[in-house]
Amino acid sequence: MAKRVLVTGGAGFVGAHLCRRLVERGDRVTCLDNLSSGSAANVAPLKTSNRFDLVRSDVRAAFDFDVDEIYNLASPASPPRYQADPVGTMMTNVTGALHVLELAERRGAKVLQASTSEVYGDPKIHPQPESYWGNVNPTGVRACYDEGKRAAEALFCDFQRSRGVRIRLARIFNTYGPGMDIDDGRVVSNFIVQALRGDSLTIHGDGSQTRSFCYRDDLVTGLIALMDADDEVGFPVNLGNPVEFTMVELARMVIELTGSVSRLEHRPLPSDDPALRCPDITLARSLLGWEPKLDLRAGLRLTIADFSARLGLAADLAHR
Ligand code: NAD
Ligand code: UDP
Numbered sequence: 001m002a003k004r005v006l007v008t009g010g011a012g013f014v015g016a017h018l019c020r021r022l023v024e025r026g027d028r029v030t031c032l033d034n035l036s037s038g039s040a041a042n043v044a045p046l047k048t049s050n051r052f053d054l055v056r057s058d059v060r061a062a063f064d065f066d067v068d069e070i071y072n073l074a075s076p077a078s079p080p081r082y083q084a085d086p087v088g089t090m091m092t093n094v095t096g097a098l099h100v101l102e103l104a105e106r107r108g109a110k111v112l113q114a115s116t117s118e119v120y121g122d123p124k125i126h127p128q129p130e131s132y133w134g135n136v137n138p139t140g141v142r143a144c145y146d147e148g149k150r151a152a153e154a155l156f157c158d159f160q161r162s163r164g165v166r167i168r169l170a171r172i173f174n175t176y177g178p179g180m181d182i183d184d185g186r187v188v189s190n191f192i193v194q195a196l197r198g199d200s201l202t203i204h205g206d207g208s209q210t211r212s213f214c215y216r217d218d219l220v221t222g223l224i225a226l227m228d229a230d231d232e233v234g235f236p237v238n239l240g241n242p243v244e245f246t247m248v249e250l251a252r253m254v255i256e257l258t259g260s261v262s263r264l265e266h267r268p269l270p271s272d273d274p275a276l277r278c279p280d281i282t283l284a285r286s287l288l289g290w291e292p293k294l295d296l297r298a299g300l301r302l303t304i305a306d307f308s309a310r311l312g313l314a315a316d317l318a319h320r
Contacts, residue, residue, distance in 0.1 A: 002051065003027045004066060008059050008100060009073030009114070011038030013180050014172075018071060018220050019043055023052050030065055034058040037076050042179060059096030064103060069227060070111040072100045075149075077116075079142065079270065080185035086144035093148030094155070101159040104166070112168035112227050113156050117240065117277055118146040119171060127244075127278040130171065130236045140272040153236065160234050168226050168233060173240025173279045177216025177299060178306030188213065191251055192300075192307045195260035205269030207248035212278045214241040215299035218292040225288040233287055240279035241292040250296075257300050258308075 005022050009015045010031030015038065022029045028051045031043055035056060046052040057063060059074040074096050075089065076082040082089040097113065104111040120128045121136030136146045159165040176188035184190075194201045222239040245253075251264055284290045294302075 003068045004030075006030050006032060006065050006067045006070045006103075007073060008032045008071070008096065009038065009075060010071075011035060011040060011042050011054065012073060012077070013038070013042075013177075013184070014114070014175060014216065014219060015071075015073045016042035016179060017177075017216055018073070018223060019046055019052065021220055021224065023049050027051065029053070030055060030067070032057050032059065032063065033074065037078070037081050037181065037184070059099055060091055062099050062102070064106070067103070067107055067109045070100050070104055070109055071114070071223065071227065072096060072111060073114040075114070075145070078185040079145075082145040083141055086141070089144040090148040093145070094151050097152035097155045101155060101165055105159065105163055110166040110168065110227065111156075112170060112223065113152055114223075115153055115169050115171045115236065116145075116149050117171055117173040117238070117279065118142065119150050119153065120277070121146060122272065122274040123276060126276050127242060127280040128238070129280040130238055130283055137272050141270070142272045166231050166234065168229070169236040170223055170226050171236050171238045171279075172219060173214055173238065173277065174211045175214045175216055175219045175240075177303055179216070180303070182307065182310060187211070187247060187250065188300075188303065189307070191254040192258070192304055193311070195254045195258040195262045196304070196308055196311055196313050198261055200263050200265035201251045201255070203247055203251060203264050203266050204273060206266065207251065207264070208246050209269075209273060210244045210246050210276050210278065211250075212241050212244045213250075213296050213299070214239070214292050215294040215302075218294055222284060222288065222290045225290050229288055237284050237287065238279040238281050239284055239290070240281065241296070242279055242281050243296065244276075244278040245296065253297065253300060254304075257297070258304055
């Protein structure tokens with residue numbers, strides 16, 4: 001029988017692709033989203049399927065669905081967006097986690113939390129294994145997101161220990177790809193939009209800080225593999241691409257691949273911006289047999305093609 005799956009935040013960048021993959025494999029999917037950073041357009045192609053429903057609602061209010069599995073992705077993810085409403089971000093992560101866990105307990109469902117590499121803060125151990133407890137500023141401007149996600153992980157583990165709920169914790173590292181919102185504000189989408197428009201690429205600080213970028217489809221494969229894994233995997237698992245780049249290297253690659261005339265423009269480094277970030281994915285490799293397939297250059301080509309089409313620049317690019 002088809003599985004009944006709830007995806008909170010399913011109309012966002014990662015969630016929409018996850019919903020598509022689940023519907024394609026035959027699951028019945030309900031997407032619950034308040035459409036704050038996601039949009040109905042992201043899941044519009046799925047509405048023709050009788051195995052897909054979009055429910056416009058907020059995870060901060062309790063909900064009930066007859067489900068076998070829950071993916072909890074509801075949360076703003078880009079720093080400008082999660083800092084625009086910090087109280088809302090914290091409450092989305094904490095009460096959203098509580099509500100999916102209560103639902104999982106009531107229905108005997110399995111529940112996966114979209115956690116984040118941000119739980120490691122500005123890391124003192126590099127690359128980051130799951131055993132590292134992190135270095136987060138609990139009172140800084142990123143705390144609404146970092147501490148919200150850390151509190152959610154704690155709630156998940158307590159529901160597992162004290163109430164027997166079957167949990168999965170995916171610590172997701174920076175993910176990019178087609179379908180990111182043009183105004184999202186994260187570095188990959190900013191650089192691509194700036195390069196395609198011929199504007200300067202805004203480098204925060206000296207651009208020596210690093211990130212490790214995972215292509216959307218690779219991440220979604222990892223999320224599904226983690227959900228499908230046996231119940232022994234009730235602890236955090238890093239999902240990310242372990243190849244690390246500085247922001248200047250990323251900017252130069254985007255300029256090269258777009259054939260842009262843009263220059264680099266340095267801006268102040270935001271407070272608490274992590275200096276380094278790279279996943280140790282030994283656990284995901286051994287437990288799930290998962291690792292990313294697409295390298296940054298190949299993933300950026302696909303992402304740039306998607307952005308240029310959405311910006312109406314396909315013809316210009318063809319002439320470059
Ligand atoms: P996104 O902003 O595109 O998607 C988030 C979705 O959640 C949106 O559709 C938004 O409308 C919805 N949402 C936000 N608050 C809500 C609320 N209170 N109630 C209901 N829906 C709500 O971001 P994304 O990149 O797709 O991220 C998805 C999840 O993965 C997030 O939980 C994020 O923290 C996590 N994550 C993403 C990355 C990444 O690099 N993309 C990295 C680490 C973790
Ligand atoms: N960044 C940048 N220019 C931008 C947007 C972001 O240099 O226009 C930097 C940001 O300060 C950080 C890195 O790129 O050092 C990754 O930022 P992003 O917001 O994508 O993700 P996060 O900081 O949450 O990893």
